[in-house]
Every structure is written in structure tokens, then in C-alpha cells.
Amino acid sequence: MNVAFDQLPTHARVWIYQASRPLTEAEIKATLPTLARFAEEWTSHGRSLLASAEFRHQQFLVVGLDEGVAGASGCSIDASVRFVAQLEQQLGVDLLEKSRxxxxxxxxxxxxxxxxxxxxxxxxxxxxxxxxxxxxxxxxxxxxxxxxxxxxxxxxxxxxxxxxxxxxxx
Structure with missing residues (x-):
């Protein structure tokens, strides 16, 4: 279930993915429907997750999840990583590389x-x-x-x- 990021509670879990370069406004705007669709369709053991995703500072993808509604399972976390890998392909950036x-x-x-x-x-x-x-x-x-x-x-x-x-x- 997609929710506006600012509507997530302070205890919501977040994952931050750093892009290898700044994204353009056009790139970010083009990904907004994809981010919303991911958050809407993200599930854990068949249960909808209350989630959101957004870019910050044109360089960071932040995925948030209210685990008070339903927690992430190993499979749902794997699905989110696959989603981020697809975004890497779409945008032509590294998001999963963590050494920088x-x-x-x-x-x-x-x-x-x-x-x-x-x-x-x-x-x-x-x-x-x-x-x-x-x-x-x-x-x-x-x-x-x-x-x-x-x-x-x-x-x-x-x-x-x-x-x-x-x-x-x-």
C-alpha cells in the first residue's frame, strides 16, 4: 500500500540507496510512477506493506516501510533489492554499490x-x-x-x- 513518505511514522524502517551520480529532475520525475507502483504492490507473505519510496538530494533513493502494519520478510526484502536493481538499469546508475x-x-x-x-x-x-x-x-x-x-x-x-x-x- 503506497503512502506519502511524510505520512510514515518515525519508527518506520528505511533503506537508503546512494546513486553513483546526481539524478536529473527529469529522471526523478520519470521514476515517480515506478516508485509509487512498487510501494503499492510490495507485499510480505501475501500481506500488503504500508510503504513509500522517494529520492532525496537528487542522489539517494529512500524506501520506507511501516513495520507496525506488516514487517518485511526475507522474500520481500529480496523483492525490494530486485526493484532497486531494475531502477539501476532504467537510470543507468549504481544504487547498490556501498563503498562510496x-x-x-x-x-x-x-x-x-x-x-x-x-x-x-x-x-x-x-x-x-x-x-x-x-x-x-x-x-x-x-x-x-x-x-x-x-x-x-x-x-x-x-x-x-x-x-x-x-x-x-x-
């Missing part, structure tokens, strides 16, 4: 590999205050309140701690 990290700088999403991350921290172009999209968050409440959030408040804090230690005099 995304930051928000000057209103623009910047995607980095881990080696690029280390270089950006060393060059001070990324700081603990740089907004980071932690795509491992689990609920809509987290999505609404802590996504993105300062990198220094995420698992990336250790990278900044290591950098600070390297700059301290011996």
Missing part, C-alpha cells in the same frame, strides 16, 4: 572513496563539521533528524581523531 561515502558541502553532494576521504581529511577539505550522509540509519525518525549530520558525530570520528594525532607535535 557521501558528504554535503556548499549545498552539493560530494561522493568519495575511502582513499579520497583520507586525502580530503589530510587537506582539511573535510572536517568533523562536514555533513555526512550515514546511509546505515534504520528509521524515518533518524532520517528526519540526523541525516545528514556532522561527520565527527558518526563512525567517521575515528578518522578525524587519527588526523589530529598525526598533527600533534612529538
Amino acid at each position: 561515502l557521501a558528504f554535503l558541502q556548499a549545498g552539493t553532494v560530494q561522493v568519495l572513496t575511502r582513499p579520497e576521504l583520507k586525502m580530503a581529511i589530510a587537506a582539511a577539505t573535510l572536517t568533523p563539521d562536514t555533513s555526512y550522509f550515514d546511509n546505515t540509519i534504520a528509521t524515518k525518525g533518524e532520517l528526519d533528524t540526523t541525516w545528514p549530520r556532522p561527520a565527527g558525530q558518526t563512525w567517521l570520528a575515528r578518522y578525524f581523531g587519527q588526523q589530529e594525532k598525526n598533527q600533534q607535535p612529538a
